[in-house]
Amino acid sequence: MDPFISITLAVFLPFLLAAAVPAVEKLIKHKVGWFASFVALVSFLLVVSLIPLVMHGEHFQASVEWIPSVGVEYSIYVDGLSILFGIIITGIGIIIMSYSNGYMGHKEDLPRYYQWLLLFMGSMLGMVFAANTIMLFIFWELTSITSFMLIGYWRNRPESVYGATKSLLVTAAGGLFMLAGFIVLRSITGTFDIPTILQNEMLIQAVRGHELFLAALILIFIGAASKSAQGPFYIWLPNAMEAPTPVSAFLHSATMVKAGIYLVARVHPIFSGTDAWFILISGTGIITMLVAGFLAFRQIDIKALLAYSTVSQLAYIMTMYGYATYQEPGIGVAAATFHLLNHATFKACLFLVAGIVAHEAATRDITRLGGLRHEMPITFIIATIGALSMAGVPPLNGFLSKEMFYESSLEMGHALGSPFTFIIPALAVAGGVFTFAYSIKFIAAIFLGKRPEKGLPSHIHDPSFVMIIPAAFLAGLIILFGLVPSIAVQNLVEPTASSIMMETQHLHVKLWHGLTGSLVMTLITFLLGIAVYTRYDSIAKWQNSFNRKYPFISINYIYDGLVNNAKDTLKGFSSFMQPGPVRRYVLALLFLTIVLFAVPFLKLSAGFIPTLNFDVAPYELLVFFFMIIAALGAAMLPKYLPAVISLSALGYLVGLLFIYLSAPDLALTQVLVETLSTIIFLLAIVRIPQTFKERITPSLFMRDALIAVSVASMVFILLINATQGIIPPFESLSYYFIEKTLPLAGGHNIVNVVIVDFRGYDTLGEISVMCLAALGVYNLIHSRGESE
Amino acid sequence: MNNTLLSLVIAILFGIGTFLILRRDIVRVIIGLSIISHAVNLLIVSAGAFSGKDVPIITHNEVVPTNTIFSDSLKNGVLAPLLNGTEPTHFVDPLVQALVLTAIVISLATTAMIIILAYRIHEEYGTTDIQKLKRLWG
Numbered sequence: 001m002d003p004f005i006s007i008t009l010a011v012f013l014p015f016l017l018a019a020a021v022p023a024v025e026k027l028i029k030h031k032v033g034w035f036a037s038f039v040a041l042v043s044f045l046l047v048v049s050l051i052p053l054v055m056h057g058e059h060f061q062a063s064v065e066w067i068p069s070v071g072v073e074y075s076i077y078v079d080g081l082s083i084l085f086g087i088i089i090t091g092i093g094i095i096i097m098s099y100s101n102g103y104m105g106h107k108e109d110l111p112r113y114y115q116w117l118l119l120f121m122g123s124m125l126g127m128v129f130a131a132n133t134i135m136l137f138i139f140w141e142l143t144s145i146t147s148f149m150l151i152g153y154w155r156n157r158p159e160s161v162y163g164a165t166k167s168l169l170v171t172a173a174g175g176l177f178m179l180a181g182f183i184v185l186r187s188i189t190g191t192f193d194i195p196t197i198l199q200n201e202m203l204i205q206a207v208r209g210h211e212l213f214l215a216a217l218i219l220i221f222i223g224a225a226s227k228s229a230q231g232p233f234y235i236w237l238p239n240a241m242e243a244p245t246p247v248s249a250f251l252h253s254a255t256m257v258k259a260g261i262y263l264v265a266r267v268h269p270i271f272s273g274t275d276a277w278f279i280l281i282s283g284t285g286i287i288t289m290l291v292a293g294f295l296a297f298r299q300i301d302i303k304a305l306l307a308y309s310t311v312s313q314l315a316y317i318m319t320m321y322g323y324a325t326y327q328e329p330g331i332g333v334a335a336a337t338f339h340l341l342n343h344a345t346f347k348a349c350l351f352l353v354a355g356i357v358a359h360e361a362a363t364r365d366i367t368r369l370g371g372l373r374h375e376m377p378i379t380f381i382i383a384t385i386g387a388l389s390m391a392g393v394p395p396l397n398g399f400l401s402k403e404m405f406y407e408s409s410l411e412m413g414h415a416l417g418s419p420f421t422f423i424i425p426a427l428a429v430a431g432g433v434f435t436f437a438y439s440i441k442f443i444a445a446i447f448l449g450k451r452p453e454k455g456l457p458s459h460i461h462d463p464s465f466v467m468i469i470p471a472a473f474l475a476g477l478i479i480l481f482g483l484v485p486s487i488a489v490q491n492l493v494e495p496t497a498s499s500i501m502m503e504t505q506h507l508h509v510k511l512w513h514g515l516t517g518s519l520v521m522t523l524i525t526f527l528l529g530i531a532v533y534t535r536y537d538s539i540a541k542w543q544n545s546f547n548r549k550y551p552f553i554s555i556n557y558i559y560d561g562l563v564n565n566a567k568d569t570l571k572g573f574s575s576f577m578q579p580g581p582v583r584r585y586v587l588a589l590l591f592l593t594i595v596l597f598a599v600p601f602l603k604l605s606a607g608f609i610p611t612l613n614f615d616v617a618p619y620e621l622l623v624f625f626f627m628i629i630a631a632l633g634a635a636m637l638p639k640y641l642p643a644v645i646s647l648s649a650l651g652y653l654v655g656l657l658f659i660y661l662s663a664p665d666l667a668l669t670q671v672l673v674e675t676l677s678t679i680i681f682l683l684a685i686v687r688i689p690q691t692f693k694e695r696i697t698p699s700l701f702m703r704d705a706l707i708a709v710s711v712a713s714m715v716f717i718l719l720i721n722a723t724q725g726i727i728p729p730f731e732s733l734s735y736y737f738i739e740k741t742l743p744l745a746g747g748h749n750i751v752n753v754v755i756v757d758f759r760g761y762d763t764l765g766e767i768s769v770m771c772l773a774a775l776g777v778y779n780l781i782h783s784r785g786e787s788e
Numbered sequence: 789m790n791n792t793l794l795s796l797v798i799a800i801l802f803g804i805g806t807f808l809i810l811r812r813d814i815v816r817v818i819i820g821l822s823i824i825s826h827a828v829n830l831l832i833v834s835a836g837a838f839s840g841k842d843v844p845i846i847t848h849n850e851v852v853p854t855n856t857i858f859s860d861s862l863k864n865g866v867l868a869p870l871l872n873g874t875e876p877t878h879f880v881d882p883l884v885q886a887l888v889l890t891a892i893v894i895s896l897a898t899t900a901m902i903i904i905l906a907y908r909i910h911e912e913y914g915t916t917d918i919q920k921l922k923r924l925w926g
Contacts, residue, residue, distance in 0.1 A: 583918070586809055612792045624797045631804045634819050647819050654826045661833050662843045662880045669889055673896045677822075680900045684907045685815065692917045694812045704810045712803030719795040719831060734836075734883040742846055750844040750882035755889060766890050773897035777904045784911065 003050055004062035007076045007129050010046040010086070014039055014122035021118070022111040033101035036114040037094050040121060044090035047083060047125075051491060054080045057498030057505070061131055061195050071192050077131030080495025084337065085128040085262055087492065088344045092254040093121045095348065095470040100246045102466030103355055113153060117250070120146035124255050128262055133182035133192045137175065140227075140259065144172040147256050151243040163239035166559070170236040171256075174226020178263070181219030184212050185270075198269050198502065207270055217271050220263065221280055228260025230318055231284045232555050234292060234311045241303040245355030248303060252310055253347035261314065261340060264321050268333070268500050272324040282322030282412075286427050289315035293434030297536060298543040302354045302364045302446065306347070309390065309438055313343050316405055316431065323412040331411050334497045334507050335404030341488060342389070342397040342481060349386035349474035350442065353379060356463050356471065357446055361456055366441075371451030375460040378468055380447045385475040389482070391439035391529070392432060392522060395511050397481035397488075399522070402432060404509070406518035429521050429528070436529030441536055485509040587707070594710050601717055612720075620660055627653045638693070640685045648678035665751045794834055801827035814906045814916045818899070825895045829888045836881030844882035 017039045025032040053060055063075030097117060104113060123146055127139035145168070152164030186192050188210045189203050197203045207213060224230070229237040237257065241248055251257070264281060271277045289312050296308035317340050320332030356379050358364045361372065373380045389398035406428055413424035462468060481488045489509050497505040513519075532539070551557060616624075630653060633646030651674035658667035696704075737754050747753035755763055801823055808820025910916050 583810060583812070590806065614792055616791060616793055620791075621793070624793060627797055628800055631801055631823055634823060635804050635808055635816075640815055643815075643819060647822055650823065650826060654830060657830065658833065661830075663833055663885045663888075664843055664845075666829075666833065666885055666889055666892065669892050673892050677896050677899050681903055684903045688815065688907055688910045688916060692813055692915055694816075694917075704807050707810065708803040708807040711806040712799040715802045715827075715831065716795055716799035719798060719835070720792065734881045737882055738844070738879055748846045750846065750879070751885045751889065754882060754886035759886060762890060766893055769894055770897050773901045776901050780901075780904050780908050784908070 001046075001049070003053060003060050003078055004076060006046045006050060007078060010043040010090070011122055011126045011129060013042060014118040014125070018115045018118040018122070021115045025111045030106040030110060031101070032110050032114055033097055033104070036118055037097040037101075039118055040090055040093035040097055043121070043125065044087070044094055047086035047090055050078055050083055051495075054078060054083050054495045054499065055491075057495060057503065059195070059499060063131065066135075071186075072134045073132050073193070074135060075131040075193065076129045077195050078129065079499035080492075080497070081262070081265055081499045082128045084341065084492050084496045085258065086125060088258070088341065089121060089124045089128070089255050092250060092344060092348050093117075095352075095473065096246045096250040099249075099352055099355070099467055099470040100244075102464050103246050103359060104244065113150075113244070116146055116149045116153070117247070120150060120251070120255075124259070127259060131193055131195050133185070133194060136194075137179045137182060140178065140223075141172060141175045143256055143259060144168055144175060147171070147240075147251050150247045150251065151240045153244055153247065154242070157242065159239075160242040163236075163242040167236040167240045169563070170226050170233050174223045174233060176223075177219050177226070178223025181216050181221075181223065184216040184219060188212055188216065194266065204270055208274060213271075213274075214276055217276055217280065220267060220271075221284075224260035224263040225284060226260070227263070228257050228314050228318065229311045230260065230288045230315060234288060235555050235559055237311055238299075238304050238307040241301065241307050245303065245351060245358060248306075249348045249351030249355065252307060253351050254344040257310060257314055258340065258344070261317050261321070261336075264318065265333075265337070265496075265500055268321060268324075269329075269502055272321075273326045273329040277324060278322050280322070282319045285315045285317075285319030285322055286424075286431070287315075288312070289319060289431040290427065290434070293431055293438070295543070296434065296438040297441075298540040298547075300366050302357065302366055302369075302442065303351070305366070305438060305442060306350055306354060309435065310347055312431065312435060313339075313347065313390070317343065319428075320405060320408055323408050325412075325415045328411075328415060330497070330501045330505075331415065332405075332408040333500050334493060334505060335401060335408045337496045337500070338404060338485075338489065338493045338509070339401035341492060342401045342478075345474050345477045345481065346386045346389040346396075346398055349382065349471055349478065350390065352467070352471040352474065353383040353386060356467055359467070360460050360463055363455070366445035368452055368455045369446045370449040371447070372460060373447040375451075376447070376462050378462045378472070380443075382468075382471045382475045383447065384443055385478055387439040387443045389478045391436045392525065395482045396478050397485070398478070400482060400485055400509055400511070403513075403518045403522060406432075406521040407516070410517050410521075425517075425521060429525050432522075432525040433528045433532055436525055437532040437536060440529070440533050483511065485511070590707055590711060594714055597714050597718065598710075601714075601721060604721070623653055623657055623660070627657070640688065640690055641682075644678070644681050644685055648674055648681070651678070663751075665749070791834075794830075798827050798830050798834065801830070812917050812919050814909065814918055817918070818902055818906060821902070822895075822899060825891070825899075829891055829895075832884050832888050832891075836884035842879050844879045844885065 017035075021032060021036065024035045028035065050060075057080065059077065059079035061075065061077045063073040066072050066074045097114065100113070100117075104110060120143060123139050123142035127136055127143060130136035130139055148164045148168040151167055152160050154160045182192065185197075185207070188207050189197050191197065191203075197207070207216070210216075226233040229235075237252060240252060243251065292308050292311035292315060296305050296312065299305040299308055317336045320336035320339065323332030324330060354364065356376075357369065357372070360376065361369060363369065385396065389396035392399050392402035406425065409425045409428040413421040416424070486509070489507050493509075494505055494507055497507065547554070627650060630646050630650035634643050634650060637643040637646055652671065655667045655670035655674060658664075658670055737750055737758060741747055741750045741753045745753045745757045747757070805820045805822075805824035805827060808816050808823065811817055811820070906916065909921065913921060915921070
């Protein structure tokens with residue numbers, strides 16, 4: 001199949017079939033999860049079928065025009081990087097959706113759950129295959145929205161809503177920064193198309209030499225960091241653990257949080273090798289790795305522990321992508337890519353274990369768990385494999401990529417020279433030590449030790465096959481990638497690294513590679529890790545007491561302050577802007593209109609003396625006089641009925657005046673309409689008893705009179721000046737109608753022809769308004785009594 | 789050129805209408821809106837009456853005013869430039885009349901709508917005082 005069609009299908013099938021989920025649910029009830037898994041499987045196969053296409057670092061691109069005027073296209077780009085992500089997204093997607101069949105109770109709102117999962121998967125796929133930055137941005141924000149719906153799936157829980165809102169605010173806002181970065185990039189390169197930049201050495205050099213280089217890099221990185229929970233933006237991820245556990249496994253181990261990594265890898269060829277790149281990416285990465293790894297200690301929720309470990313592991317990957325110097329632009333690329341894949345396997349596996357434990361033991365609190373190894377032997381084995389892989393223990397895949405992390409840290413330190421030769425590897429080991437300690441804690445807290453006396457259900461057992469098999473499958477992958485790394489390396493990591501480096505890469509990853517510096521570092525890590533683990537509880541206690549003493553040294557504290565303050569400020573602002581009484585709105589509007597009109601008109605008419613024309617026939621004068629009397633009557637007569645009659649007198653006088661203004665059609669219409677509206681007015685008014693009479697105090701009268709006089713003067717000035725050439729003459733359309741009425745429309749009455757012919761659609765709109773008003777009136781009258 | 793007295797009358801109507809829409813009694817507000825819509829219609833029509841005196845109805849087939857001002861060149865994107873200072877046509881402007889014709893009819897619709905609304909407000913809340921309708925403040 002044509003790659004373009006394959007990818008388009010893979011991306012949009014989940015979107016289309018998500019719409020079918022409710023119907024399928026009617027048909028096969030709670031088995032609808034298998035339908036979703038099947039959709040993921042189809043997308044997976046479509047993506048896998050493209051592996052041969054990119055095996056040796058080739059790429060494929062195709063596009064259709066979307067908004068050609070601004071260079072926005074529906075454009076897909078297939079290379080090793082996007083294929084790797086596509087496989088992780090769809091592969092973990094299959095596993096998660098199958099697992100959900102066991103995890104989600106039959107009483108849950110399953111269609112909504114699977115719909116959003118599928119939409120999320122489609123958005124992620126669309127994002128990684130997008131070649132156009134605008135398209136990438138759209139899918140990027142779609143993942144923010146869909147993940148918001150998934151994290152907030154249990155919408156009755158305040159914690160879910162809090163977590164979902166937080167993740168949306170942080171990631172969607174970050175996406176806007178990224179968009180700004182893309183626009184800066186476009187202003188430098190003149191294109192929204194990423195491959196165009198990647199394949200053009202001149203453009204890349206232009207970007208690097210440009211004064212906006214740093215702006216583009218920082219803006220794009222803020223987007224990546226917010227999505228991948230790096231730096232201060234990590235705060236959304238722990239709260240997002242309120243999601244159903246399969247969602248956490250999908251979003252927060254394998255897909256959504258990897259979007260930022262993807263972005264960094266995608267723009268790697270453009271920005272990497274510069275000092276700014278290393279300081280920003282690796283600097284943020286190292287700090288996040290250490291802080292998040294350290295903060296994991298005080299978590300008592302197993303999912304929160306995994307969340308912090310995810311932040312820390314993502315930071316590893318970020319750090320490695322940041323490792324680049326001008327001479328050696330790709331020191332950490334292969335290692336980062338391999339770790340990315342491995343992290344997806346072991347973290348998803350651990351999340352699934354957490355889900356199993358929560359499902360069977362009804363708690364995720366590590367202080368209430370323990371000693372479950374006898375009751376859940378299979379889960380215990382799977383968890384051990386996952387956690388040891390995360391800790392970097394051979395022969396599992398986590399060991400391999402951890403080794404590569406250390407190796408690249410050594411290389412980077414060496415490339416930078418003293419004193420970094422020592423500092424960077426030391427920091428890397430420190431990160432590894434924390435990881436080792438909390439990985440052991442994860443197993444120990446749940447499965448080892450003594451079973452608590454109370455608080456746990458009496459019968460705990462391994463879950464059904466539906467839940468155990470996906471987790472076991474991932475554990476199998478962990479071992480497979482560990483023992484035979486070439487499967488993953490040759491098919492996935494090499495093409496990805498090649499596409500990032502823009503040249504073919506060959507990697508040699510072996511389980512045993514001799515006594516190297518990195519192996520020594522690993523041994524140090526294990527020793528220190530065991531040492532730290534023995535002090536685990538006291539470190540956690542210290543962290544808790546520190547947090548109690550200084551609650552304000554926390555990014556969450558700032559976030560809550562900002563969001564709560566925003567609520568209060570907005571409340572104050574809106575109660576100022578929308579005080580309630582209509583009169584104040586009218587006042588504000590009138591005031592603004594006067595200012596907006598008066599200022600330019602006074603400016604324009606300065607020094608201009610308008611010619612006044614008092615030449616009126618006596619009967620016209622009479623009409624004017626009666627009009628003012630009628631208007632005053634409508635305003636001042638205390639009873640409604642006389643006032644309304646006075647108003648209708650004014651209407652007829654206006655009709656009369658239209659005749660003097662050479663507008664016979666208007667005069668006719670005015671008389672007819674006035675008759676109708678008088679009838680309606682009278683019909684309604686006789687049913688409104690006049691109970692209320694406003695007391696107009698002198699000060700109120702003065703104020704309102706002042707406004708009225710200002711408005712009147714404004715109108716007067718406008719009329720006097722507008723018709724005397726202060727406003728420059730412009731081309732009037734009227735003459736077209738005068739000339740064309742007869743030849744084109746065959747009518748003599750120009751006004752009529754304009755109404756029914758030239759501006760026929762206008763009249764159609766007018767008729768619609770009349771119909772709507774009639775319907776509205778009818779409904780208003782007939783809605784009586786229904787509220788009781 | 790406009791008649792100054794007519795302009796003055798229109799301005800006074802505007803003033804009276806403005807004063808009325810600042811009232812608390814909803815019926816007065818509606819009356820004020822009606823007066824203002826009359827004033828607006830007059831304003832627009834009178835602004836179009838400056839260039840000629842005749843009713844915009846072509847009486848004889850041959851009286852299609854084709855003189856120099858109609859440089860009807862669609863190619864240049866210009867339909868009919870009005871040259872400053874020339875006397876282009878003896879008709880008043882038909883376009884503003886067509887617009888106001890629509891406006892008059894629409895104002896009937898809105899007036900009918902709000903007067904019934906006022907009637908229903910009175911029925912539901914027993915008052916025509918806008919200030920008292922706090923439930924509708926939102």
